[in-house]
Amino acid sequence: MAATDDVGWWIVGWDEWTDLDLIRARLAAGADPNSGVRIFDKPLHIAADWGSPEVVAELAMRVDDVDAELRGRTALWTAVFEGRVDNARALVAAGADPWRPMMGGWSPGRLSLAGPTPDLFPIPSSEFSLSEAEAAAATEAARLIPALGDFYYGGLSLACVADVSAAEATARLEATLADDVDIDALYEAWYNVSDADRIVGITDVPGGCVITQPWGNTPSTPGVIKRVSPDTVCYGMYANPKGGSGGRVSRDGAILGWEPDTAFTIPPDALAEQILAAYLYRNHPIAFCCAGADLRLADARPITGPPGAWLRLPERDYWT
Known part of the structure; x- marks a missing residue:
């Protein structure tokens, strides 16, 4: 049926x-329980993420295959990834397989072992358990997320x-200390300061350093992260208000490209560690x-400030 048909979704x-x-x-x-939902096609996958257990159970009774895959993942995988525990239980009750192999070796069951509900499904055998590295990554996520808190x-x-280190990153950026800057004025009205986009904070942390800017996107630009990442890796992010x-x-x-992943946008050929990080x-x-x-x-504190030091970046095109 056409997307605008009265019998569709x-x-x-x-x-x-x-x-x-x-x-x-x-x-x-007359809506097709197997397909026809806007971009993401399969109603059961959408319901697994956005719906209620009752809707999931209704659709699960109507589909041809409760474990039908969409871009390499089942509806149950989607429910687990998005933390929809009740929907996951409804799908299993309808016959979905928690241990069906799929993307990067992450069946819905193995994925759940790394999250907040590791007892969601009975484990058939030890071969489905997390590896030592996967368990360590899950443990660190469980520590780091509450340590940073909500803000x-x-x-x-x-x-x-x-x-x-912060000193080495400062040198790589050819930055200077911004001791002459009225930081309070920047926080209040950064748009009135001509070089506000070149003022960044930097802080040493265990494992490296963090560069921040509360009012702009400069630390996440290619010109910054390329300059600080020779022989290492840098993750840059901008939270658009x-x-x-x-x-x-x-x-x-x-x-390298990166955008926050959802259960629908992770590439089917993503590496196992990428899938785990996106989930955690x-x-x-x-x-x-x-x-x-x-x-x-x-x-x-290294994120919210005050930073270890305020720096002024040299004037240059940071988008190349």
Whole structure:
């Protein structure tokens, strides 16, 4: 059916997948339980993320295959990744397989072992257990995320640099101390300061250093992260106050792409460690950057400030 057909799913909004009566009405009108939802196609996958257990159970009874895959993942995998425990249980009750092999060796069951509900599914045998490295990554995420805590970071940008001290990063950036800057005035009205975009904070942390800017995106630009990443890795991120966080990674001076992943956007051919990191740090982009650079922060002060020092970057094009 066409996307605008009255018998399809097009009228169901993202916030309406919990409405069992609406979903039943769509099904009764002829909506295909197997496909036809806007961009992401499969209703059961959308319900696994956005819906209620009741809607998930209803759709699971109607589909041809409760373990049908969309871009390499089942609806159960989606529910586990997005932390929808009740939806995951509803899918298993409908016959979904928690231990079905899929992306990077991460079945829904193995993925759950790394998260906050490791007892979600009975483990068939020890071969499904996490490796020592995977368990260590899960343990660090469980420590780091609460250590950083919750705080508003709209408008903030940062660069997490592995194995590089603040002094060395300052030298690589050819920066100077910004002792003459009225930082309070910058916080209050940075847009009135001509070189505000070139003023950044820098702090030594266990494992490397963090470069921050509370009012702009300079630390996350290619011109910064490429300069600090020779022989190491740097994770840069900008939290756009208009909505959304985006970033990039530089390894040995070369830019690699990165955007926060969802259960729908992780590439099917992603590496196992990339999938694990996306799951562990879902909705925690700052912790994701710190962990990517193996920075073991004890709290959020290097992010929220005050930094160890304020620097003035030289005037240059930081977008190349």
